[in-house]
Amino acid sequence: MLKEKPIEKHITGILVKRFKDHFGKGPTSVDINLDPPYFTMHLRDLLTPTEEVLLNNEKITLLLELRNCLLESIIPKLNNDLWRYAGIELEEVCYDWNLGNQSGMIWGKIKGEEIHSVFTWPPHLSYKVFENKLHEVIRFTQKTPAYITTCWSGNQIIIARLQGVLSETGKEFLIKGHENKLKDATQKMAGNSIHYKTLEFHLNRSIEETFVKWDIQNDQGDLVFLLNQAK
Template sequence: MPKEKTIHTEIGSYISALLRDHFGKGPTSVYVAFARPFITVHLRGFLTPTEKVLLKQNEPNRVLKIRDLLMSDLIPEIKLGLWKIGELDVKEVYADWNLDHKSGMIIAVLNEEVDQGTFEWPKEVDENAFQEELVKASVKAQKAPGTTEIYWLNDRIILAKRTEILVAVEKELIKNGFGEELRIAKRPLERKVLAEVQLEATLKRKIIETFVEWNFETDKAYTAFILEPKK
């Protein structure tokens, strides 16, 4: 397997080229974090000319729907590409977008067990306090998760996994074919409630971006927090 640094570079180049081929424009910069079994790809400067026109016409939901459809088709390619790069067996792929910032996040979860011992939190950060605030946000948006797991990937990215978060009405909407509409409605709500709790206070750091995506079939969500660099 290639060295980790090479894998980071290869993954970033591959994702950039893939998006350029399918969207007509790639991101201006890509930041890859890799801590088994998680790979996160933070995209910046990613907005096509057509999308700019749609946003000027106040059609952000149309942009999000198109991106979600394209990404759904790209998941098999992403899985195959990451296998070719480093025999990385990808189980799931998630994606979310911040159109205002022209940014996005792709999360790939490998088909491996999580080794909690590899995710060490800084001594000055209270992991339990952060988790409590995250649960508070979930309660404000829907209900307390069945489980909440948080991973400090590196000094710039925190990844949270929550399970059993859907309420009965959401499950019915999904069952009746309104999953995409629900996803688009939940994104701004999730960001709103996450901003209302004291996550930054527990971290003693500013959160500059938040990305969230769901797997409705398995009632699971991943949230990625991008932290402001330490001064």
């Protein structure tokens, strides 16, 4: 694991306490990155005893409603902490959970920062190749995106913003409150697609987790890829 910067280590301690205060326990592991244009926060082992009971009884919808309600109460404080200790203001805050891995991702665009693929990609990798392959993955579950922008956050996370991507079926899913079904379909299709493997081949890294957030009002979505540690 890459060594945390002092400010990231300080903010990690503050945010872990926030989770303990609201959830009753904090994650066992938190990785934060503050490098523009995105803030990212990956959490591991956040499942509370109450959530574990709901999960074991397949009450997934109730579990997510409870968790999302608690997180929404944390977000204003998270924003205040980032502004107070790092001088960072977020334009938006997105989040998604991987209950099977007991993990989650929180991310947001830093206010005033522009999203440009070319500025954040390592020089030995082609963002154009990656984005072209991602086009092929997405078209299996949604319409072909009008535009894709990809940015690295630290050394393990790639955030892909998809513009003009939601199909009419996808929009109906979101309108009816079936975001989780749409997310699961996207993740399953992406994971089974041969093109998904070509993403890993191009990166020379495996994709350990994928997090998804759809925005019906702006007809866009975010895919967040967590990669394995670089060798």
